[in-house]
Ligand code: SF4
Ligand code: SF4
């Protein structure tokens with residue numbers, strides 16, 4: 227839409243301005259050498275050039291644990307509990323923005339999730355351009371998520387002493403209203419943005435050995451791969467990979483009631499396909515009783531099922547799962563290993579074909 | 589509801605520190621409505637009356653000597669529901685550390701020259717002696733979980749407690765993993781339900797809530813080794829709360 231420039235020294239002013247308008251302002255803050263999104267009380271707490279966060283900002287749209295409604299078991303009355311505080315999320319990386327696009331699709335397909343919807347509408351996404359790779363396990367360039375998708379309200383690019391601020395929506399424009407921290411850009415500013423963004427790409431390696439568009443087919447052909455058993459042997463089934471993933475949205479629902487068995491609440495909490503009981507159904511049958519089957523399911527979701535259901539990749543390459551996994555199971559290694567196994571199989575059958583052709587000729 | 593229709597519950601202790609029963613007393617302070625929901629007929633930690641007419645028995649402590657067995661069986665015969673209260677009753681607890689040692693030596697170390705006066709054998713969870721309907725894990729138990737378990741019992745069902753790994757709970761709280769803070773943790777093989785209290789306060793989990801149903805033992809050990817622990821250190825780490833469970837697993841593996 228349009229570009230504005232904000233000197234970094236005025237970030238403080240803007241945050242105060244937002245708070246005076248009763249926005250909850252959240253952003254990356256430091257915790258034991260890592261970063262977590264938290265409510266910002268003053269700009270000093272904010273670390274805009276953080277590498278990655280423990281949990282993705284998804285937690286503001288789909289909280290780890292939330293109350294869906296309260297009920298009275300005696301009168302059978304129910305009261306939905308939909309809380310949507312106007313919230314500005316500062317510093318969302320582009321991979322996580324792609325993940326939000328996926329969550330939007332999932333939660334608005336069919337019967338829209340009312341809790342998600344209310345929070346999403348009250349959420350203002352302020353993304354930031356990544357200029358250097360966040361960590362070893364990330365592979366956003368391979369997954370096509372190193373550029374911001376269209377869903378941002380404001381998008382920041384670090385120009386050194388200033389931020390370039392791209393206004394992406396009316397919601398974004400509203401955040402700037404009445405704040406004197408933003409200036410009209412000059413010709414030179416446009417050139418500065420181009421130079422910074424143009425220079426960043428060389429710093430990011432392609433880490434997938436195949437093209438992202440090949441993943442759904444690769445996975446379809448890998449249903450019976452021996453790799454799944456190998457991953458199953460190593461996997462702890464700790465579920466961390468799914469807890470930290472920006473595109474995982476599976477949840478479990480339970481009722482909690484007080485000791486008088488009268489006032490209760492229905493709770494939704496993040497679930498994980500990696501734990502033993504995830505696929506247990508009535509009667510006790512478990513569709514995915516082995517870790518190998520659960521690992522396969524996870525990677526099928528990430529590289530194939532989501533794409534087929536929603537037209538978007540289920541993995542955005544953020545690398546959080548790779549950094550968390552204590553036994554070093556990573557999407558890059560998994561996809562690359564499947565790709566190599568596939569190639570070896572193809573070369574094998576090509577070699578066989580050549581050999582039998584030669585026999586025929588001889 | 590008249591007092592007569594309230595479920596009657598009783599508390600018993602075997603070899604334990606009584607910390608779990610103290611947590612129950614604590615829970616009563618947090619949830620005074622508990623006293624309107626149940627009738628406590630026996631609870632040495634909190635009252636002097638002793639009723640023998642109970643439906644639900646909460647048993648703290650492990651079975652550590654032959655004479656415990658008859659008492660446990662008597663409770664089982666009287667109660668409709670038996671709940672193991674805390675790590676000692678659930679897993680054998682710290683008492684089971686001795687199970688890997690020579691008992692006469694242990695006895696002498698503890699009781700000195702009076703060692704012969706004390707009958708004692710390897711510590712076992714009460715489930716090794718009687719049928720247990722539910723277990724409340726933890727050393728000590730978690731007070732919110734105790735209240736939840738009672739609620740479930742009042743609803744006429746057995747307590748439905750988490751048996752997924754601690755890492756799930758820990759990550760829901762967005763803790764920075766202990767392994768990334770230069771420490772080690774048994775979270776991946778330990779049952780959740782304590783609000784990941786140790787990692788939340790900066791310490792690795794010691795496994796007091798017991799193992800998840802199918803722990804990946806080999807992978808856990810490999811992780812601990814990779815993070816600088818020797819085999820001896822790993823064994824001692826798994827000894828604190830998990831001796832009974834690990835010895836059971838070893839025995840099973842030996843059977844093939
Ligand atoms: S983080 Fe690693 S060990 Fe844990 S469930 Fe995921 S793949 Fe398995
Ligand atoms: S699967 Fe891993 S790399 Fe992909 S989006 Fe999820 S956490 Fe990020």
Ligand code: SF4
Pocket residue numbers: 277278319320321322356358359360361364365366367371372543544545
């Ligand atoms: S994975 Fe890429 S887009 Fe995501 S935070 Fe890291 S560098 Fe940025």
Ligand code: SF4
Pocket residue numbers: 466754755756758759763764765766767773774775776784787792793
């Ligand atoms: S600190 Fe322990 S429980 Fe928490 S995620 Fe790490 S290993 Fe799991």
Ligand code: SF4
Pocket residue numbers: 726727754778779782784785786787792793794795796797798
């Ligand atoms: S974190 Fe581990 S050791 Fe600590 S209370 Fe929970 S289960 Fe017990």
